Amino acid sequence: MVRAIVGANWGDEGKGKITDLCAENADIVVRFQGGANAGHTIINEHGRFALHQLPSGIFNKNTTNIIANGVALDINKLKAEIASVKEQGVEFNLLISERAQVLLPHHVLLDEYEEERLGDKKFGSTKSGIAPFYADKYSKVGIQVWELFEKDRLKEKLKGMYEKINIQFKYLYNKPEINYLEVFDILNGYADYIKDNVADTSGILRNAIKEGKTILLEGQLGSLKDTDHGIYPYVTSSSTLAGYAAVGAGIPPHEIKNITVITKAYSSAVGEGPFVSEIFGDEADELRKRGGDKGEFGATTGRPRRVGYFDTVATRYGCEIQGATEVCMTCLDVLSYLDEINVCVAYDINGEQTKDFPTTEALCKAKPVLKTFKGWKSDIRGITEYDKLPEEAKAYVEFIEKEIGFKIGMVSNGPKRNEILYR
Ligand code: GDP
Numbered sequence: 001m002v003r004a005i006v007g008a009n010w011g012d013e014g015k016g017k018i019t020d021l022c023a024e025n026a027d028i029v030v031r032f033q034g035g036a037n038a039g040h041t042i043i044n045e046h047g048r049f050a051l052h053q054l055p056s057g058i059f060n061k062n063t064t065n066i067i068a069n070g071v072a073l074d075i076n077k078l079k080a081e082i083a084s085v086k087e088q089g090v091e092f093n094l095l096i097s098e099r100a101q102v103l104l105p106h107h108v109l110l111d112e113y114e115e116e117r118l119g120d121k122k123f124g125s126t127k128s129g130i131a132p133f134y135a136d137k138y139s140k141v142g143i144q145v146w147e148l149f150e151k152d153r154l155k156e157k158l159k160g161m162y163e164k165i166n167i168q169f170k171y172l173y174n175k176p177e178i179n180y181l182e183v184f185d186i187l188n189g190y191a192d193y194i195k196d197n198v199a200d201t202s203g204i205l206r207n208a209i210k211e212g213k214t215i216l217l218e219g220q221l222g223s224l225k226d227t228d229h230g231i232y233p234y235v236t237s238s239s240t241l242a243g244y245a246a247v248g249a250g251i252p253p254h255e256i257k258n259i260t261v262i263t264k265a266y267s268s269a270v271g272e273g274p275f276v277s278e279i280f281g282d283e284a285d286e287l288r289k290r291g292g293d294k295g296e297f298g299a300t301t302g303r304p305r306r307v308g309y310f311d312t313v314a315t316r317y318g319c320e321i322q323g324a325t326e327v328c329m330t331c332l333d334v335l336s337y338l339d340e341i342n343v344c345v346a347y348d349i350n351g352e353q354t355k356d357f358p359t360t361e362a363l364c365k366a367k368p369v370l371k372t373f374k375g376w377k378s379d380i381r382g383i384t385e386y387d388k389l390p391e392e393a394k395a396y397v398e399f400i401e402k403e404i405g406f407k408i409g410m411v412s413n414g415p416k417r418n419e420i421l422y423r
Pocket residue numbers: 007011012013014015016017038039040041042043221291292293294299330331332333334412413414415416419
């Protein structure tokens with residue numbers, strides 16, 4: 001059985017926690033897109049972890065973890081991540097696709113230089129090199145993992161590649177040029193580091209499907225950051241959708257039987273771009289401080305996240321575009337301090353109300369139409385059955401379920417693995 005666990009919104013919905021939970025019964029957990037630019041926070045019996053590229057199945061000894069073809073493989077950061085996880089006593093199996101693409105030093109520099117050049121018009125990039133990486137990939141000038149082991153070919157390729165890049169560095173950005181031989185040495189180090197983990201992961205997955213194994217496909221970020229369907233250009237440079245999981249992992253699309261879409265009981269986003277239900281000032285500071293397990297601050301960058309009310313327009317769209325078979329709402333416990341809880345139920349665009357998610361410019365003009373709910377004002381962590389939640393909390397979940405049009409089958413009422421309510 002293949003299940004995708006993906007985000008309905010801007011990312012940071014709590015996919016890591018839910019993947020870690022579901023991974024207890026999974027044979028394989030796969031990362032199929034994105035790179036080191038976002039983080040999944042996981043809290044379990046081993047401690048608290050911020051994973052960036054490692055799949056969230058690493059805590060289960062019997063699970064094989066795969067970094068698949070669609071990922072932006074940053075070997076430099078992966079090394080540090082593996083070292084830190086191992087330091088905390090976690091041992092795991094990791095396979096890296098021979099066809100995954102390798103993030104190169106100039107991608108990170110280009111990301112920095114371009115944000116600097118854009119000034120006020122910047123995207124709010126995490127400067128992890130993701131956009132330049134995918135640009136090279138789709139321009140067919142990138143380097144796949146197998147190429148690291150073809151030394152002569154690699155050296156020649158880098159020579160040609162950096163001739164062009166250095167023109168850009170020198171004349172567009174006025175920055176120092178890169179010596180391709182230094183990059184060659186770095187890549188040789190990368191090859192030595194990963195050589196025992198490299199495999200035909202797509203073949204392994206196809207065989208695992210034939211053998212009836214349980215496979216989880218773990219998404220990074222969420223629907224609204226998808227390149228094609230998100231808030232362009234305030235998106236990421238890879239597809240965040242379950243539909244792409246088949247491509248990024250290399251398995252038949254029809255094998256994905258379950259698409260579990262994660263949404264948070266309120267909204268949070270990082271980076272620039274329109275955010276209709278955003279809140280500001282003290283109200284936002286309070287929610288930001290109480291959000292997640294340690295406040296709403298980026299797992300990768302530490303940046304304060306923008307926060308807002310739950311947005312049923314964006315979330316219905318986010319769930320539809322993912323093709324949700326089930327929805328999980330996380331962080332319901334975070335809202336326990338509020339007397340009243342607002343939900344954005346429609347957008348007002350130039351005096352007209354809509355429940356359909358519009359394109360970016362219209363989104364910039366949209367004002368939230370709010371509905372106010374009575375808060376439950378009691379700590380709901382520790383409750384182990386959905387029916388035992390306060391009536392107000394159930395009314396909140398059930399209203400949202402109706403508005404988004406998808407069954408909310410799981411409600412998470414705390415960051416720990418066992419803090420989950422099934423409906
Ligand atoms: P991901 O990228 O989708 O995995 O999300 P992040 O890990 O970046 O952000 C989710 C945050 O919410 C993390 O700090 C989690 O520990 C935390 N979290 C997940 N589920 C819950 C929950 O039900 N309640 C609370 N309070 N925190 C949660």
